Amino acid sequence: MIFFFLSFVVPFVENPPKIDGILEEVWNLSPVISNFTQQEPLEGEPATESTYVYLLQDKENLYVAFKCYQGVKPVLEIRGWDNASGDYVTIFIDTYGDGDKAYFFTVSTSGTQEDGIVVRGGVSSDYTWNGIWFAKAYLTDYGYNVEMKIPFKSIRYKNGEWGLQASRWIDKKDEWDYYIPVKRFQGLRVCDFSKIVVHPEIKGRFLEVYPVALVKYSSDLRPDMGLDISYNPAPSFGLNLTTNPDFAEVEADPFTVNLSKYAIYLQERRPFFIEGQDLFKLHMSGNFNIGGSPIRVLYTRNIGRIVDDSTKVPVLFGMKEILKIKNIENAFMYVLTGEAGNEPLSHYIAFRTKTSLSQFLNCGFTYTGKENTINSTRVLTFDGSYLKGNNDILFQGSFGDSSGKRGPAFYGNYSFMNDKFMFSANGSYIDGNYAINEVGYITSKGYSFIGGFGPVFVPQNIVKYWGFALGSVFGKDFEVKNPSLGFFVFTFINMKKSNINWSFSISDHWEDTSNVDFNYKSKSGNFNIHHRFSEKLRGGFWANLNYGFNWSSYYTCYYSNYGFYANFEPLPNIHFDFDVDGVGWWEEGLKMFDLRLKNMEENYITFSPELDYYFSTRIKFGLRTQFVYENNTNSIISERINPIITYNISPKSWIYLVYTVTYDRDNKMIKTDEGSTFKIRYLFYF
Template identity: 30%
Template structure:
């Protein structure tokens, strides 16, 4: 073989990231009589193929798990059945509180075998179930709510866990008989995570999961899911000890999901109940930009990775714009919505359309999102994303090209987007690269968002300018008392378009992170530089610390402290010192009760560094949660805010009391009763809501 040809072969192998390490394999045997899901582990499981030899991912990477685990797997026409046999040498070391994350197991399934995305099913020793979607080859996690069931049973030798996962709950290619799969066991007090397949100490990766062969799902029937929703809401507003308004109303809505193919899913919602009576937590905002708020509505969360995921370098789609709250507190009504997602070959595709109603100055609007992603070079990706908002006042559309390249410890991303808002056209560009190994970590980000780039209709565009940052430093694992340690020095440059010509913010920084073997976490950061803001050039330094004690103990503490010698305070339009603090105390009383108290404070000095009482913003958040079982709980929380009012220049006081009883009585079927009492500026607003949602699976 010539040198040129051998070099080309080496390059191809390197680009594809071919793995030389063999992956474990388990076969799905067919069972004519399904096992009873009760945690007993009846003799039928002896006919199943099994997985053993779990390997620690942390703390002692590559060593055998400290407790042996055996997993059995069966299938019939409609379900995948999985059983865990988990021996326990000392039950006093098992973490099983309902009020906390317990010891337990995980099942991870990659039906498309794309080495990027996976379903994760979690069952704790205390019977608590949860699930989510893994994206980005294990680097990101998205909420998901699947239909499946499990059972846990304690035995003299340990505990058994059984799961039944319907094929109709998963999206999969109909002709593929081999999937990616992995199993995990977590021992919380030991800080141990062990997997069937070997994973690096730097983290779990979908691309390193084992193989599931012989999988043969049968037909899915109609694949139709109906979710009728009924809601009763009572709202009362009291002004100066007199009733300002008193309203009682009943609402009904319908959510429909149809899976015409094993890989496709169509969701439709009519007059949905997307209102949140639990307000977003109060946050101090001293910048000149609006805050980013996390999405919590199931219709928008499911399959979010198809539409760019929760992380977009330039956010051309921001689902919280849909049904957004207005300044008077009312939310723009959502009339109807439809969402389609599908997987064809190595590609995934999505369509989202939502119609919102007219309210106050917000006209009736139509939001549209289209997405297409295709895998290339192993588990790398190339995608297109479109988002738009149209109404009688304006139109706003954006189209982005998104490329992600992954190779072992390296990840890079190119995001190029063009936007139209009214008569203006402009673009945004982001380049990112990261490296993560067991000895070194680093990241490079370069970003430019043009002055006329605007995606604030369906997306989120605040900052516009040029930005660049780089850090690179050593990391250590399992050395001395450290489970993990990192030293990250770096530099940062930033320029917004309203700065004077050739003016940049410049900063050098150092971040230190450490996690001990006893599960204490410490992060320290400091930096110094100069910047431009409020028509002034100034130099400033900053420092901070974040510390968390072992969360597995009955009592835990976390503390956050930060200080900036000079900062641009856009709430008071001055350049002055700012200090922030947050203290959280958390205690577990028995197995079912969790109580907490959080106190956060922000101190805004004046330009001469002087502080008065009205310069303090204080937020108190005590609360408790009691778990009746793994399916039912009640939560009470209070938020008291003492804050600076920029309109009056004085302090204002707000109080919120929130209560919630929730009961999941069947998969994706729940009942809740909630109340929210808010007191602000002499007015009392009380809301009571009772809601029932039930799944009809056809």
């Protein structure tokens, strides 16, 4: 008999199951979890296929099994770690039972494993966490099975009551099923998880020793080594140490054209900084948010950056610490960088403490700073968040001191969305003396307020749901005397195979150019569509047309960003991506109805074909290419070819073999960079 369990004790077994995807009789000792409910496409309806989940434990591990019935053959797509595709299942465990965070473990029909942490009660997921766990999938005549073994040493936890959720994705039906029903517009909520009782008999966590060896050949041979150590004497405490950390990037940043007056925000790619980033970030929900993002008081791309155009600052030492005591979580990071160019020896410090005042209310305090013999930057920030039902509130108050230049900053956001109505309000104030870009990242300084609202419709036919919103924005940059006022309209349509969005805005805008206030009518139109043509082919197109100040050419004009993408999977182990991104602008004074592609003043088009060939879920050959076209010269001005072989030897252990060659145009194409890299990261754990 199948029951809907609100709580149960996970049975203890002396002889645990073998992890091979074939379900043994020992699983019959577990209570059976079933009766899944759809989130998509028909919210609240029973799942169209049966799913059964089983849980067991021994002294050292939690065991999970899925038995998935399917009327048609499951979709099998071979991918590498953290890239589950095709049909797959996921188990979520809130190991502190406090409704704040949860680990998730995903396994696809091909055996691809994916893991991460659900943060801030469920509004966002952090895929940078990688654990040590084991899984197998097995295709059957009724569908497929999945078995997992999750060592208690690989996760942080308390003994006793945990939260539990399970989900299943059925690719051919575009169907999301959940054990505990999940509302479409509210999304996953950790506080709604069912309860299980788990009693691990093992103390402490893995001691992880993580050496890295690197050999790079360009004009000469350059070997290098590094070492990471992770020591976790208790489930709630962890200490990470690193010397000469692994900051070697196997893929370069993409080509960009910057039309604004601010530095482009770059994604972090270095493992030491990627892991655990969620501890220092405020996460917004994925629902109706129309304003800016929270203040980035820690921007790790500042650490070990490029100075004097070409000199890279060395990172000598790094340390991270995490401690959780009841409802209080603390995180600390210290990094020492060496001298390079005009950059002296510097100390970077980041500290955060967060406490849960209730199941729905959190508050936190963050300090970020940089110290050296020339200057200092110190930033103190208080933040709070409230998440209940469809209501999502974020707040930040910050004070920055950069070598005596002091100023405050504030940020607030509220969003609400259900099946009838959506509303969002966002405000920020950045003082002119709030200078934190040595450790954080901010762009404009001044104040801004934006709000919007509108109806939502759920017709439940070919269109699953759609809505539109009207709103306005009011703000002023500290560099100008007059405020700007604007209005916008936004529409979205979500269908079974497509998503369509478009928006239009107009504002009376003021800009500071050469210390002179400049007024113009700013206009912007945006459109994007994403469509799933078949199981093997997906694609999309986007475009925007704007009228504003172009800081690249230093005049007002029309400018545009546009592009399209296509993902094609001819075989389960072959994946093609083809992306095209364009950015261009027209000459000053040209009217909108006179705009043509052929009369663009400048136009850059970046073509990025990519190929992934999977020999298995552990071994992959990838080919990354990039070609940049410029209309003025009617030629390719940059080429980059980057083949890469990756081998996932064992949990968190990788071998990389990379080759990169770059050509840039100077009257003719000249090879500007070429090199090969061999890198191995191998984890020893005890």
